Amino acid sequence: MITFDALGLDERLIQATNALGFVNPTPIQEKAIPVLLSGTKDLVGLAQTGTGKTAAFGLPLLHLVNEQAKHPQALVVCPTRELCMQIVNEVEQFKKFMPGMFVVAVYGGTPIGQQIRELRRGVQVVVATPGRLIDLIERKAIDLEQIKYVILDEADEMLNMGFQEDIEFILQNTPKREATWLFSATMPPEIRRVSKRYMKEPVEVTVGKVNSANKNIDHQYYLTSAQHRYEALKRLIDFNPGIYGIIFTRTKADAQDIAEKLTREGYDIDALHGDLTQQQRDKVMGDFRDKTLQLLIATDVAARGIDVQGITHVINYELPDDVEVYTHRSGRTGRAGKTGVCMSIVHMRELGKMRQIQTIVQAPFHKLEIPTGKDVCRKQFYHFMDKLLQLEVNHGDYETYVPMLEEKFADMSKEEILKRVAALEFDRFLKYYENAEDLNLREQRRERGDRLTVRRDSRDGDRKPYTDTRGRKFGNGGGGDYTKLFVNLGTKDGFYKASFLQFILDMSELQKDVLGRIDMKEMNSWIEIDKRAARQMIQAIDGRNYKGRRIRMNEADSRR
Structure with a gap:
């Protein structure tokens, strides 16, 4: 050599x-x-x-x-x-x-x-x-x-x-x-x-192939619905307790909003975006380099040229539009011969872009499950135990407290003491993840062949018959046969029409073409939908949770 x-x-x-x-x-x-x-x-x-x-x-x-x-x-x-x-x-x-x-x-x-x-x-x-x-x-x-x-x-x-x-x-x-x-x-x-x-x-x-990714980087992606991105992000962070990384967003508003939310929930994080003064930017970068911050959330423009050693993870909160931008993002980790992880949070409509990135980057991408609440708690517990076992107690003054501690805990078994130590550290995690829902989106419908697609005639805008992935056709192509669905979500839940439309389409994996009029009220909403797609939407949404509340969706004339 x-x-x-x-x-x-x-x-x-x-x-x-x-x-x-x-x-x-x-x-x-x-x-x-x-x-x-x-x-x-x-x-x-x-x-x-x-x-x-x-x-x-x-x-x-x-x-x-x-x-x-x-x-x-x-x-x-x-x-x-x-x-x-x-x-x-x-x-x-x-x-x-x-x-x-x-x-x-x-x-x-x-x-x-x-x-x-x-x-x-x-x-x-x-x-x-x-x-x-x-x-x-x-x-x-x-x-x-x-x-x-x-x-x-x-x-x-x-x-x-x-x-x-x-x-x-x-x-x-x-x-x-x-x-x-x-x-x-x-x-x-x-x-x-x-x-x-x-x-x-x-x-x-x-050196290497142009646009290709660093071979020391493990590329992972997690499939979830758009409205669960933030919860998925939190869960991935919690599942990697030793993480030191950068989270990328498309907009500075997203960067600031997510940083504020995570800070309120106790994470050591700050945002880097174009609205910061140079003095503020220097402070954020200084804290990140010193590892006072565990995580930095940044836009692509703000993060240009950043080179910080030891970054273990890069998280794409959203996929970039440009494949070259993905290469730059992922390249923040796995530097100087070290290994790194690049994780992407993807919803169903981004799968095509994910595959395009994979083809051009020329590296294997691994589709992984978003960890369950129990998985997160178990990982955090093991991490805490490792830290406890590796902790070196060098201060001599602790010896003076040992007799008092022995007397204090004389009537308590070793197992009981360990349980209390674990409870002191993990009570918040256990309560938060006690009833945590599954955030993963499945592609089972596509595998079973019952996902419906809609095509629109380019000449006159009339609907074509529905066709599933097995080639079976439904309907006569008239496109006017709607049914009305009731759902117990409304403006009080923080939705406006555009965000509500995005929510129900992401959850059901349907196209906008199947929908007619949407009538939103404060406490609930009515959705006109082609009869052939109604069942798929109800099955996808009814019974799910939104901000701790169970969603009810059914045909309007059979409201429970």
Whole structure:
């Protein structure tokens, strides 16, 4: 196996990698470093996050830059403040034995004056976010005329965030660069266009397959109805007591709402989204890195560029629309050779998207059951017992209390004491999950062949006959034969018409086409539905629980 000292790097860089405990380069480092050491070749490096890309460009960069010249010679552009700081921290470690080498980070959200002063002191390497760099260019506070090397890190994320024009502006303002290095996890068409326009016959280095997921990640998905997402999320968190992870939502409103709910219920969690000030964002990220927070809930945009070590789980509260976004989300775990888990909460209408993601990501996905209440309590109990057994009691003062404890519990058996210890720790869990319902959605109807589908004629909008998955047809296609159903849910339960419609369709796995008029009242509702689909809806919904209340659904003329 090749070692770092066989790559041809400066001896002081080998000294630094040895001090860090790095002996063998990762695949991206092994392939990219020899190419980059020439200093004159453009390169496109494709590899997933967490594979060592910073060292892949950072080490050859420090090898090539002239330590004696105190002006910017290398420019690293990345999408976010967090990634900017992370790159600088890593490069600082690599240049440990190069006292004349200086690196500065420039990013938004902090006073620009201090960054300008640092630039004026003389630096060789600048790591920047696009917005702040352009601000400095326009203020004439940074001279890019002598930049030899430009590195675009997480290029796909920068393009996803709308930085394409900024990137092109930066490349246009570095006319004397000798090499451009572009690193990315995926290769969308926009990156291909940038490489063709601004790079000269770039060497392309690929580690793994483009868009493919990290093989150290276990991809899991759990099938539930849309209205049970939050309960499913809580149950998955409770079933993994040692979890340290990120929960992804589509919107900042969802991120904030779920974070507030979980916080009220005693979870160590906070939200990261676009409405936070930079100071608030820094505090949240600081708490998460320090593990004061067990969980971080974030939108895709807010989480761009985050690289936190040791993340055990990523949870997709909702699937992203873009497969590449799934790759970025899952790539937050399973880094640096460690294993991780990516869990997705999916409802029936997202199964097609789930299969599409699985096909493109080219990794096995495992459909698992959402744990029962008893499963959660059992897992928590074992976790607590393990912690109890592994606890080291080093404080000598405890010895003085042992005689008092022995006297206090003299009339109580060991079994009784253990029961009380368990009750003290688990009473809340046991009560909460005592009558917990099954949150799993089954695909049994589809297997039995009695799921009904509706097709609409594209010419005149008339209904076609119902057809089940065995090809049996029902009805004459007239589409006007409705029956009315009664259900004891209404606006008092927090529904409005759109959310109620989504609720009954998700529960019954029917299409909107089978429904007619919906009449909602405060305490109950009436639903017009094609007679052929009425039985399926009643069987799916009647007798289920909603917020602790049993749902009643039946035909309106036979109301119980």
